[in-house]
Amino acid sequence: MKIAYVLNTYPLPSHSFIRRELRALERAGIGVLRLAMRRGDMPLVDPQDREEAAATDYVLDRGGRGLIAGCVGRMLRRPADGLAALRLAIRVGRASPAGVLRHLIYLAEAAEVARRCETEGAQHMHAHFGTNSATVAMLAHAFGGPGYSFTVHGPEEFDAPAALSLGQKLDRAAFSVAISQFGRSQLYRWAAFDSWARIRVVHCGIEPGAFARPEPMPSGPPRLVSIGRFAEQKGQMMLVRAMSRLRAEFPDLHLVLVGDGEMRGDLERAIADHGLQEMITLTGWLDEAGVRAELAAAHAMILPSFAEGLPMVVMEAMAAARPVIATYIAGIPELVRPGETGWLVPAGDVQALADAVADLVAQPEERLAAMGQAGRERVLQRHDADLGAARLARHVAASLAGTD
Template sequence: MTRPARIAYLTGEYPAVSHTFILREVLALRAQGLDVLTCSVRRTGPEHHRGADEKRAAQTTFYVLQAAKRPATLLAALGWALGRPGALGRMIRLALATRPAGIKATIWQLFYLIEAMVLAHHLTRQGVTGLHNHFAMASSSVAMLASELSGIPYSFSLHGPADFWDTGRWRLGEKIARARFVACISHFCRSQAMLFSDPAHWSKLHIVHCGVDPDRYRPDPGHRPGREVLFIGRLAAAKGVPVLLEAFARAHAAFPDARLTLIGDGPARGDLQARATRLGLGDAVRFTGYLGQAEVAGHLAKTDLFALPSFAEGVPVVLMEAMASGVPVLTTRITGIPELVQDGVSGRLVAPGDVDGFAAALTDLLADPAATRMMGQAGQDKVRAEFDVTREAVRLAALFAA
């Protein structure tokens, strides 16, 4: 009997509530018969482990920094690396060649070297045949160096927009050149990868969407249409939540029964709560903090409109979750979002940062329940056809096998 391929997945933090799509992808790949070993540079806190899948992932994941802090583990990895002088020399030269300018950046590169050595030793002992990383920043640097030392080929998923903010620092072109393949989450993402890489490597760039399990998200048949608005995401600058609060204040003036729920947490939470108070929204706005996947699905089943006023995104999985739930979405016309949301068909798209436009669209949607129901159905059809995690896992498994 043929043993399934053993693929290691590496991320900076795992499992994380803001990256549940990675956990879903791992589970979907395992369902396809792949043996997936999860690794993470850092361990996440208990606030990220709200569901059974997250708790199990936290217990079975190999944490690189935690392992590197154990003297016996670090010395074993060093001894193993010294026994491969050619590969060790190539890894050190690669680390020096790809380090960003400056003393501080060089010190960080030395940390990546140590992390890569510990990871490579672990992967070799585990019989791993391929290493895959999500995002193109620090953990991808560790993956590239670990691949050079171990000889295990690596690949990565490219998301954006942060992946494209400092491509020189993170040596995106070099990482693409050395990767077996790059899974780009959208055509926009692939075009940016083409911009920063040699045309000789463009054939490595494949579209593999992040996906959702459509059967997990269903409208609540007992929900009566109303004016419940929902936001889910990290409460940080990139999400543009002040735009949503300003727009909702105007819509609330027209529809006093409208309610806004914000699920998530982050550094801006205190400021956003104070802003909601200054806008006089009172009990009309509720902040819940982080919730588990099942709790999120429950909120989506009972809302009337999903709003995401982001300034920077890839293709937000939370939009897919809302659309899979039959909920119309109001979001911004940026990066890969128009590949998911068709304006006027499955939701509304407005310019980022446009409070007037966002408020007008929000008010229009709250005023026309019949139109929003049609948009919700169109969105549900779109996600089932193009963003099903099982279908995307089949594509990814084929790339691992190629």
């Protein structure tokens, strides 16, 4: 069995879960064709990401003229499929703020994806995210390509389902994947009732071997780490304000923000305005070894997000035997159990966030270690990358056999 992965921009530092899934499939003996539309413009600090970039075929490398010629040639060879794909691209484009012209570009990309699937013997396409990568997979299928599936992560897809024609993508797919029960419930809102049975839950996973020997809880002053892209939805600005409220009572408390993004300047200004330069460190993007080192040095991971799917960083922190403070949103409560593996607080509540940190700091080291161990056992049971990839492969095989 060979699966074509249809991706938009790949690899990216924040998409390590895709890399894990691809490699887990390959370990299971399944062929994977990596078809990304474009390269990312972020530097790839992780050697594994650089390896993935070298193994990926980039559709836009064919150039505009090549893609148009390929699309026209395919339409001439398969006029019925071409007309169906063109009509679908126009219909989806009219529903989208990106417009019809952008979707005609997706149609040209889809023609190339369908061609590559044929020449490489890919029997199925799988996309990550219900955005333009799923659009290209859907159009490639309409253009005579193999069947497709896609994984919806959120929150982007949940913010604009109509503009993304999410319902059409779900109804036309061989099957679709949510990463949590919450995510599946959101897809139920947009799929036809007879599509519900084809909406599966496949958890994103970690590689347990990377966390085989968690470091013991560190001694010394309390230290927190937050990991993620610096963007409004991740809520890092809440951490700056919470740290300002905690400074008088816990002057030795330290927070490390791992990541980067469009909000970095705003965060740096807020940290300076609150005089928190000695309490908050920004590291930029780190490779996986660097992330594990920061988790090992911390007493807990903190994630104040306003919108999420089911964050990989929560899984990684729990695998590293660290308790988690997170917001009570999306799929997070399916993983973090208050009082057992961490704390859950309402999103957008600075005082609740500060109170949770204060409660954590008040806990003895033995209590934090026990919470970390409980979290580790829970995540290893639910989020093994190989088990998740095997589940996905079974769904693909069943769809090919007509039994899914």
